[in-house]
Amino acid sequence: MNIPASVEVIEVGMRDGLQMEYQFIDTGTKVELINGLMAAGVRHIEATSFVSPRAVPQLADAAEVLAGAHRPAGSRFAVLAPNLKGVERAIAAKADEIVVFLSCSESHNEKNLNRSIDRSLEDISAIAQRVKDVDIIKKGAIACAFGCPFEGDIDLDTLMRIAGNFHALGFRALTLGDTTGMATPRLVTRTVLALRDAFPEMKLTLHFHNTRGIGLVNVVAGLNAGIDSYESSLGGLGGCPFAPGASGNICTEDLVYLLNEMGIQTGIDLGKLIDVASRMESILGRSLPGQVMKAGPRLRLHGYEDAACAMG
Template sequence: MSLPASVRLVEVGPRDGLQNEARQIDTATKIELIARLSSAGLRHIEAASFVSPRWVPQMADGAQVMAGLSRQQGVTYAALTPNLQGLEAALAAGVDEVAVFSAASESFTQKNINCSIAESIERFVPVIERAQEAGIQVRGYVSTVLGCPYQGEIAPEQVAAVSRDLYQLGCYEISLGDTLGCGTPIAAKRMLEAVQREVPLTHLAAHFHNTYGQALANLYALLEEGLSIIDSSVAGLGGCPYAKGASGNVATEDVVYLLHGLGIHTGVDLAQLAATGRWISTQLQRPLASQVGLALTTDTTQGA
């Protein structure tokens, strides 16, 4: 299959990217990050998470973040809502879309949300029904699609089964997450091949971490198969608290550079995005994890 003409990027930095930061980030910084990302041309932004502050204290100000946004027309502001209580809070805050999450690994699901895969999906039934009542679309995340820290390799058919269940429950889009960042291009293609037998390709997204430096190669492999939705995180922010050694999401800057180099439309201003990545890394007092961001924001006029 030929490469897609355009790709929709789902920017997860303000939620998935920030949620594991040890230092508490103030609400104003989160709001400014989202504003900068939308100004750079990103049209689908995961802005908040409505989960128990006991489990994810960094996301406790989700309602304040949503209230403080100067919303841009045409931008979807989404939030993670693992249960009915979280969904109601998200609806009250005026989110445009919500997401639920499961995994392709039984062990990971037990460690992450203390239940089986089947139980996790069953829990989402009232959440999805209530969201549909409210006219809000629901996105489904499937973690550990290319490997699990507890089970090791995951069968593509298992990923396909979980994806099918979420899709049939009413999730309009399924995001396939390489939580460990351990996948390789051939494994990614085999996984996608199995999943798209159960869920149409146009309803599938890739959410890849870059732990082993393979995220861009894996994304290119799926672009070759026609995948046209990619999750990414500005400055490569993020990681998984339940997966030891899992580094951040693939950097949005790196993905955009790849896509533009392939002639694929994104609608994103790369220079502005790179500046945003540099800015948020400075705010967090951490090194910039985007190679493209480093190249574009480093003063190259100074000799070695």
């Protein structure tokens, strides 16, 4: 096993989680949540997305959120930017990182972006040219990397071709998205090893959903393969509106708890993180999928006298 000593946890709940919420969360509340995440030690956050406000009204205040959030030293604020117009807005808003994406499934890419894969690659080439001399980090993301709800298994050659395009355009960071929770430990290991062999200088991040209940199992498979960067969502929020059956992302608090118990450093205060997750739950007015926020850490003890006792 090649388990890393430390892991970067990238919080995506403010984008990937909130984009699914129909009730608009006001800008000040979004900023409050981001500041809470920063106070808990999270340093890499996908804060919002510069998509069409008509398509995703929840993220219409992207520039205002970035302007209002506290950005401590060492923090990185990433934004999703699906096209050149979004990239221009991200640059103007002083984002630290742009994430440009497509799906490795033709069907899902048409649903999600109204594009063929080849057309999306042309768009990404134009984006890469636009930011060539801009002081901004560029990161690629591939949705449905472990399977598609319309097409089933994804051919590894297709994934390798898309990754190769990102690499040729100068991208040195790539997220593999498990958009509908179709990843399995065996698929994770096979995919990661193939990409790492082909593009050893590419920094890989894994983005799992817990659709079928094995999100954290897949994290362990990634850790065993040496991957030290994972995306997760506060409270387990999220999903994909363009993929049937896509439930929430793996939960940030649950991920941090797992890593802590494995002796892996994250720099994140779990107690403070749970407080932010609880705040998110109260804002949305419903219970969220996260487990550790309900049960607490393993060694959180309870008063003996207050516990129920079997009678008879």
